[in-house]
Amino acid sequence: MRRRGLGFVACALLPALLLHVVFVLSPYAQAFYLSLTDWNGVAGQARFVGLDNFRQLGSDPLFLAAVRNNLVLLLTLPLGTIALGLFLATALKFGSRGGRSGVRGARFYSIVFFFPQLLSVAIVAVLWGFAYNPNSGLINGGLRALGLDGLARSWLAEPGLALFAVLAVLIWSGVGFYLVLFSAAMDAIPREFYEAALLDGAGQWTTFRRITLPLLWDNVQVAFVYLGMAALDGFALVQIMTVGPGGPDGATEVIGLSLYRNAFTFSRFGYAAAMGVALFFGTLVFAVLALRAGRRERVELA
Amino acid sequence: MRRIPLHLALLGWTLVTGFPLLWAAISALKTDREILTSPWSLPESPQWTNFARAWTEADIGRYFLNSVLVVGGALGLTMLLGALAAYALARYPFRGNRFVYYLFVASMFFPTFLALVPLFFTVQQLGLLGTHLGLILVYTAFATPFTIFFLHAFFRGLPSAVAEAAFLDGCSHAGVFFRIMLPMARPGLISVAIFNFLGLWNQYLLPLVLNPDPDNYVLAQGLAALSTSQGYRGDWSGLFAGLTIAMLPVLAAYVVFQRQIQAGATAGALR
Numbered sequence: 001m002r003r004r005g006l007g008f009v010a011c012a013l014l015p016a017l018l019l020h021v022v023f024v025l026s027p028y029a030q031a032f033y034l035s036l037t038d039w040n041g042v043a044g045q046a047r048f049v050g051l052d053n054f055r056q057l058g059s060d061p062l063f064l065a066a067v068r069n070n071l072v073l074l075l076t077l078p079l080g081t082i083a084l085g086l087f088l089a090t091a092l093k094f095g096s097r098g099g100r101s102g103v104r105g106a107r108f109y110s111i112v113f114f115f116p117q118l119l120s121v122a123i124v125a126v127l128w129g130f131a132y133n134p135n136s137g138l139i140n141g142g143l144r145a146l147g148l149d150g151l152a153r154s155w156l157a158e159p160g161l162a163l164f165a166v167l168a169v170l171i172w173s174g175v176g177f178y179l180v181l182f183s184a185a186m187d188a189i190p191r192e193f194y195e196a197a198l199l200d201g202a203g204q205w206t207t208f209r210r211i212t213l214p215l216l217w218d219n220v221q222v223a224f225v226y227l228g229m230a231a232l233d234g235f236a237l238v239q240i241m242t243v244g245p246g247g248p249d250g251a252t253e254v255i256g257l258s259l260y261r262n263a264f265t266f267s268r269f270g271y272a273a274a275m276g277v278a279l280f281f282g283t284l285v286f287a288v289l290a291l292r293a294g295r296r297e298r299v300e301l302a
Numbered sequence: 303m304r305r306i307p308l309h310l311a312l313l314g315w316t317l318v319t320g321f322p323l324l325w326a327a328i329s330a331l332k333t334d335r336e337i338l339t340s341p342w343s344l345p346e347s348p349q350w351t352n353f354a355r356a357w358t359e360a361d362i363g364r365y366f367l368n369s370v371l372v373v374g375g376a377l378g379l380t381m382l383l384g385a386l387a388a389y390a391l392a393r394y395p396f397r398g399n400r401f402v403y404y405l406f407v408a409s410m411f412f413p414t415f416l417a418l419v420p421l422f423f424t425v426q427q428l429g430l431l432g433t434h435l436g437l438i439l440v441y442t443a444f445a446t447p448f449t450i451f452f453l454h455a456f457f458r459g460l461p462s463a464v465a466e467a468a469f470l471d472g473c474s475h476a477g478v479f480f481r482i483m484l485p486m487a488r489p490g491l492i493s494v495a496i497f498n499f500l501g502l503w504n505q506y507l508l509p510l511v512l513n514p515d516p517d518n519y520v521l522a523q524g525l526a527a528l529s530t531s532q533g534y535r536g537d538w539s540g541l542f543a544g545l546t547i548a549m550l551p552v553l554a555a556y557v558v559f560q561r562q563i564q565a566g567a568t569a570g571a572l573r
Contacts, residue, residue, distance in 0.1 A: 005394060008475035012390035013402065016383040016446050023421065023443035024409050030420035088315055091308040103305075109312050111560050112320050117567070118552050120504045122522035126529040126545055130329075131322055136538075138325050141341030176319065181568045232413065236506040240526045256415050256507075264511065269419050276416040283413050 031280075034273035041267045053274035063275065065250035066258045069163055070232050073170070073254075074286065078227035080171045082220060085178035088113065090208060092179075093186050110183065113176040121173070125240035128169045132156050132241070156242055159251040166237050166252055170230065178223050185219045186212065221294035228286050232279065235260065255279050323549060330542040337538045349539060356543035364517070365524030366547065372434050372509075372520055373502045376441035380498055381491065383442065384449030389479055391450065392457035393465075403454065406447045414444070418511060425512050432515040440508060445498050452497075452570065456490035457483065496563055497570025503552070521548050 035053055039046035057063050092106045103109070116124060131138040134154035143151045155165040189212065197207045213220070235256030239245045246253035246261075255275060263272035329337055331348040357363040391403050421440070422431075430436025464486070465478050473481070484491070506522045513523065525548055528541055556563055 005475045006396060008479075009390045009394045009396060011476075012386035012479070016387040016406075016450070017402065019383070019439060019443040020406060020409070020446060022424065023440050024417065024447070025405070027417035027420035027424055028409065028412055031416050034419060084315075088312065091312055094308075103309070103312065105312075109316060110564070111557065112316050114556070114560070114564060115319050115323060115553060118500065118556050118563075119549060120506065120522045122506045122526045123545060123548050126525050126541075127322055127326055129529060130326070130542070130545075136338045136341045138322060138341060145342050172318065175315075177567065180564050184565075184568055229413070233415075235415075239510075240530065259415055259418065260511075263419050263422070273419045276413070276418060279413050280416045283411075287411065 031273050031276050034270055035277040036274075037270040039270040039273075041269055046270065049270070053271050054278070056271065057274060057278060060258075062246075062250055062253055063255070063258050066246075066253040066255045069251075069253055070234065070255050070282075072163060073167060073231035073234055074228055076167055077170055077174075077231040078224050080167070081174045081178055081227050082223050084171065084175045085182055085223070086213075086216075086220075088175065088179050089182040089186060090212065092183060094204070110180060113179050115176065116173040117177040119173070121236040122240060124169060124173050125237045128165075128172075128237075129156075129241045132165055156252075157248055159248050162242060162248060162251045166234065166241065169237055169241070170234065174227065174230065178227075181219055181223065182216060185216050189215050217294070221290070224294070225287055225290050228290060229283060232283055232286070255282075323553070326542055326549065327546045330539065330546040332539055332542075334536070334538050337542070352539045352543035353547065355537070356540045356547060360528060360537070360540050360544055361519075361524060362521075362544040362547050365519050365521045368434065368518060368524075369503070369521040372437045372441065373499065375434070375438040376445065376502055377495065377499055379438060379442045380445040380449055380502075381495055384446045384494075385453055385484065385487070385491065386479070387446065388450040388453035389457050389483060392454045393462075393483075403450075406450045410447045410451065414507060418507075422511055432513055432518055434518060437509060437513055437520070440512060441502050441505065444508070445502060448570075449494050449498060452494045453487065453490055456487050460486050492562065493566040493569040496566030500567060 034046075036048060036050060037046040038049045038052070088109075092103055092109055094103075119127075132155040134140055134152070134157070137155075139155065140152040143149065153161060156162050193211050193215075194207060197211055202210065233256055234254045238252050238254050238257050239260070242252040244252075246257050255278070259272045259275040259279070262268045262275065325341075328344065329341075330352055331350070332345040333349055336343065336345060387406070391399060425431050425436050425440065428436070430439065460483060464482055468478050468482050504522070505520075506526070509520045509523050510526075513519065516527070519527065525544060528544060
């Protein structure tokens with residue numbers, strides 16, 4: 001490039017930088033300070049309380065329930081979504097007779113599977129709120145139509161079921177995207193690899209484990225990190241779908257909901273900021289662990 | 303026929319993804335009585351008026367237009383500012399270049415919840431709480447880091463020979479950007495625009511916190527409020543109609559442009 005042009009650089013950078021500093025960087029930075037105060041929204045009334053908020057978090061039963069639920073999602077959502085996505089992507093690619101060219105109707109399938117990805121999370125939540133409705137919902141209606149009345153439940157109102165009802169919706173809305181992601185990556189794997197494996201007499205499972213999975217590992221790792229972050233959120237579905245929200249009895253409480261309620265219902269802004277900081281460190285630890293574990297695995301396979 | 307289980311799995315998942323959407327669309331044509339008593343039946347006579355009622359009385363039309371306005375404005379601004387910043391960072395060496403780049407990119411890894419409380423007060427102090435302009439600016443601010451991250455690599459990969467030639471012909475820096483580099487970067491711009499559109503259209507948390515005025519609700523807020531509030535007189539068919547209005551245009555556009563949308567969304571995620 002040319003030597004000069006610094007005037008242009010300044011004009012090109014400053015608007016984005018200004019927005020970034022005002023609406024992103026400065027709020028992130030302020031959150032750390034706010035988490036150390038007892039601020040309740042009245043200007044000039046914030047008192048510095050050190051780590052008091054964090055001590056309170058440790059004995060707040062609703063927040064602990066939220067942490068537990070987010071951890072359950074963290075353990076189940078990425079595994080469930082990735083397993084289903086990989087399985088369906090494999091089925092799409094290798095379900096045909098020759099085993100190589102993609103199953104008949106693959107395009108149709110991949111179009112329909114992607115549908116949930118396009119819907120706003122609020123639409124998904126409202127839709128499934130209806131579907132789970134105990135009397136007139138899709139699921140119980142279906143069970144009754146099949147004569148399985150005994151299996152009908154009030155899905156979102158039973159403490160043992162509600163979180164898994166939310167989890168199912170999270171998986172439902174995510175699978176299509178990861179399926180497309182994995183399919184695209186599978187298309188890049190040279191066909192000769194599979195032909196060689198076939199000649200060596202490798203079965204489907206061995207081929208998948210020894211060829212497909214190692215070569216997809218980067219994508220699986222990316223998927224794992226994204227899905228982990230989604231599992232640490234879950235706010236919109238819980239807030240729209242569940243009773244309370246967050247109920248019954250804290251069974252679907254998530255950290256984001258606790259934070260939202262404390263800030264914008266109870267005006268406990270300092271305390272809510274502390275939850276944000278806790279969530280930040282949780283996310284950080286998860287991301288570092290996931291990336292490290294992934295790297296080790298990759299070296300072994302190489 | 304060892305493939306049969308695989309086909310069954312594919313058909314099964316087709317039902318799982320497609321059927322709830324179809325069910326919502328069919329329910330939108332029923333009467334409230336039919337919805338409550340027989341969730342799996344077809345409507346006896348299609349109630350097209352449900353849609354008109356949802357659009358006007360339930361304000362779905364207004365929410366839809368608000369969404370189009372906010373997402374359209376934010377998307378345009380994000381693409382313009384993001385492309386400019388990415389281009390400046392990718393092709394002009396200057397002191398602090400790396401620092402500014404990482405300043406943008408680092409925030410992609412922070413959860414939005416961390417910023418939520420201070421962000422609310424920042425927007426309030428600027429007098430932008432509950433305004434579309436406020437939402438547009440905040441959406442833009444949160445969408446630019448990824449846009450810059452994605453386009454930075456893209457602009458780096460473009461050949462500089464064409465740009466050099468244009469400079470020799472007396473083209474200005476801005477001229478080179480808008481007339482030469484931007485058109486060359488079109489595939490990247492489309493990918494990141496699709497990714498941003500899906501992300502912004504799906505926003506729920508930011509409008510919930512920053513946009514409390516019901517007149518200014520975006521579609522996601524409006525639907526959520528309708529479904530949770532008891533104030534809507536138990537108009538189930540109207541709610542299903544609203545849901546269908548919110549779903550159908552997006553799905554229709556997707557069926558037409560599905561290749562670009564799938565490619566754009568995954569390219570966006572993979573970078």
